[in-house]
Amino acid sequence: MVSGLINANPVIYEKKQRQQRSTQSLPADEYAVEPIDQLEIFDHIRDIKDPEHPYSLEELKVITEEAVEVDDQNSYVRVTFTPTVEHCSMATIIGLCLRVKLLRSLPSRYKVDIRVAPGSHATEAAVNKQLNDKERVAAALENPNLVDMVDECLAPSYD
């Protein structure tokens, strides 16, 4: 495992206030399907814990609401995350956490792309390629150590 923290002193940001969905906005027809929007997806992933700090991805500004792009009609989501440091070796773990959480939360019709923000990581292309190779993701998720690590990071996001 990792000896010594990759980023020993990360900057912590305030959590964005949770928006309560107003009751007025409920559709008249309670059976109508409400499209999945940016905030709904952000809510699924904002509380994921950073792999090496006791803070959430939101508190570290690894993800923001604006970093979520969603096209519900075409069942497409793209999440762009920003590692706290350029050489963050945790980037693939963070990406894996995001992918697993969305895999478990979104309807199976969804296509999900996960990427690091352009210019935010030294090996951006390599990280992006690995995160979007579903065969590698599938193999990683059969690795008990990795799954433990991912589940630990995801735990607060289910509260």
Next chain:
Amino acid sequence: MERLELKEVQKLEGHTDRVWSLDWNPATGHAGVPLVFASCSGDKTVRIWEQNLSNSLFSCKAVLEETHTRTVRSCAWSPSGKLLATASFDATTAIWENVGGDFECVSTLEGHENEVKSVSWNASGTLLATCSRDKSVWIWEVQPGNEFECVSVLQGHTQDVKMVRWHPTEDILFSCSYDNNIKVWADEGDSDDWQCVQTLGEPNNGHTSTVWALSFNASGDKMVTCSDDLSLKVWETDNIGMQSGGGFAPWRHRCTLTGYHERTIFSVHWSRGGIFASGAADNAIRLFVDNNESQVDGPLYKLLLKKEKAHDMDINYVQWSPGEKPLLASASDDGTIKVWDLGS
């Protein structure tokens, strides 16, 4: 011209996780032998499906389980159809023998450091190739008594190797990889001296991202490859196999098909009738044929048809069946296999 249509004949359920791959048994589908294929899945099992000759419907005849401990990524029948090889993320390749309808695991090939991703038999059934995330390609010789001896470990790819395929008539091996390259391997010295004789990569008009699969046309002088770069590429050679002087006839880029797929193309397979099918992460199946009315500088291949929403999720594998009137089978992340009939 009559309008062709890809009709869904049957949807096969049974796997409890994504279906990664399938392989039609080449010894079936003619002379009164019902069509058979094997499928493999993230559920760690292999299923054997057989067509009922009276109603043409497929049903599951056997489930091969409790041998592989992780995802079974690919499967391949020997040319005689008697043996089935299965490659798994558990780093092993299992060899199964059909003994009166029961499948017995008769051999387990160990050696790769981690996930085995693909397995392929040569035309005569005397050699087997496997490839892995460990970046290597292994060649195994089939010995009497279901023994398999590793005769060569080929290093050359710089990333995991996604697929290996033997040429349909020659003992020349092709591999494609996460490193964006396709490599051609041949035994030039005739003494298990396997070497990389060609690399088809970006400098040769090759792919710019992971190459997931490759397939040959019936005569073996053309090959089609598909990639995460959303393109299909057709390659050709003047002389299959080795030239009379002992040299290797290189492959060259013939054309690139882009603008058809919206997401990663995981699979491509060329039928004996000259139609190649592709399956992609956009849930669609597309069929391409030679563009006969090709004017000078016109495209060499054209889209014959596109079947949108062929599956509810990514399509991982497509393959045409043997026999006079081939059926197309597709395997998907949605856990199902579909059998399709191309008709008008």
